[in-house]
Amino acid sequence: MTTTTSPKTTSAPVATINVPSPMGKKMPLEGSYVVWNNRGGSGKTNLTYHLAIKYAYRNPDKTVLVVDMCPQADLSHAFLGDDEDGRDYVSQIGSLKKDPMILDGQQRIPRTISGYLDIYTSVGLPNNVDPRTFLFNVSKFNNQLPRNVYLLCGDTSLELLGKAMDLKRSSHTITPYANPWRTITQSLRAFVHKIGERRGIKLMTFIDTNSSFSICTEIALTAADRLILPVSEDHLHRNGFEYLFSLLYGFSQPSSIYYYYRHYSFYYRADENGVKLPKIHLILCKVGSSIKESKIGIGGSVPTPDEIDKCWRFVYDTYTKHRDAFEIRTSSILAASPTHERTCATAPRLSSISLTPSLIHEQRPSSLSVSLTTPSSVSHCPNHINKLNNLTQPYQIQTFEEFMRQYVMHIGNEANVVSRIAIISHSPLLAVKHPHHSHEYQICAQTFDKTLNDIVERI
DSSP: OOOOOOOOOOSSOOOOBOOOOGGGSOOOSSEEEEEOOSSTTSSHHHHHHHHHHHHHHHOTTSEEEEEEOOTTOHHHHHHHOBOTTSSBHHHHHHTTSSSOEEETTTEEEOSSHHHHHHHHHHTOOOTTOOGGGGEEEGGGTOTTSOTTEEEEOOOTTHHHHHHHHHHHHTOSSSOOBSSHHHHHHTHHHHHHHHHHTSTTOOEEEEEEOOSSOSHHHHHHHHTOSEEEEEEEGGGOOHHHHHHHHHHHTOOSOSSTHHHHTGGGSHHHHHHHTTOOOOEEEEEEEEOOSOHHHHTTOTTSSSOOHHHHHHHHHHHHHHHHHOGGGBOOOBHHHHHOOTTSOOSBOOOOOGGGOOOOTTSOOOOOOOOBOOGGGOHHHHTTOHHHHHHHHHHTSBOOOOSHHHHHHHHEEEEOTHHHHHHHHHHHTTOOTTOOOOTTSOHHHHHHHHHHHHHHHHHHHTO
16 A cells, blocks of 8 residues: 655654644534444444434434544445445555545545545645545445445554554654644544534544554544443443443553553543543443343353343442543433434435535524424523523433433344344445345344434434
8 A cells, every 4th residue: 555654764853743732622513423342343333334324314414424443444345335346445445446545746645544644643634635535425335325424434554554653653753743642642533623624514423443442443532522332231241341441541440550550551641641532422232142041140151130230330330430431411311312203304315415516515404393492482481491501401310220221222132133234235224124125124124223213312
């Protein structure tokens, strides 16, 4: 792969660039979510794929940015599929055989996450390079997909590039930045900020990640404000959550030896450099196997119901001690039940969704029928104004049961089979009445579709 060349180290001093941190400004986003778990096979890619599509269909007036930060690039392949010769389109893009970006009339850069990160972490993104040129409108590759979804394509060279970025991040001699650790760690956040700051845009971002806690995962985590955590009851243990919390937030260190090496840890360096970490927004738990199988218990593959309960109580205990690591719930969120449909218009058909060639086509948002948000309904009712103000107040969850209702959502087993089939066939799970699908499959698809709607209700 032909990429940008990092500046060679010389005896001459390197001119440093002070890059304004994207932390200094409020992210111009409708929302930004990173899907991560440090355990492989938890369904991160499946969830990111279907959640982005479902959100895009339900919100046609918003632009949905999907970022593939997993070196396997499975998410990108699910969106783009194969080229006209039956070859993997993602590998064609990464090897510059398809759609290269030409810089300064000569240098060829792949339109992938690796292409962006390589140039940004080496010399910075040139002023004449529009970050939108890295994006692919996925509907041009698959007309079943909504036209307001844009992909920053994955790249199988991302893991190799990560080693180079780790070296750049810890050195002032091979990077032009005054604070290379902060700038490189926030390189993807800077990209999202650049896309979102365009006039009139309403941007929602979903980021897929790798399970390993590498620099690529760290960059992905700091690019989002909220964390969606997919887990499975079949692999639900306190140690798993304990290790996850210690990696990301520095909680529950298993040994005192970590104290002496804490300055090497990601959470310590993030705090030291003023880098914001995402807050836990929702834990999506795939229900476990049958009760008969769950009797295996500790030492086997499936925990018992009692062990599962103890695990969730450990998570709740962590919440009570570190509430700032979780997304703050307001009374308006608590009042809204995910099982109730919002009183807004249903998203239109695909044919009615349109974007201009310049990426953004602002549409009027669907009219809401919620009377409390209509100025005319509160102008003559002072009590309603007080109620409306109360609805947006931060709320402290007081009980374990309340925590489970607000932060944990259980997903049925049908999600795994149905979602994987949809991804393999490059077909979004939206038209559940497919003529070639069995009746049983259609029922599972409808159930999963309802689950996706419930998740979007909480976003």
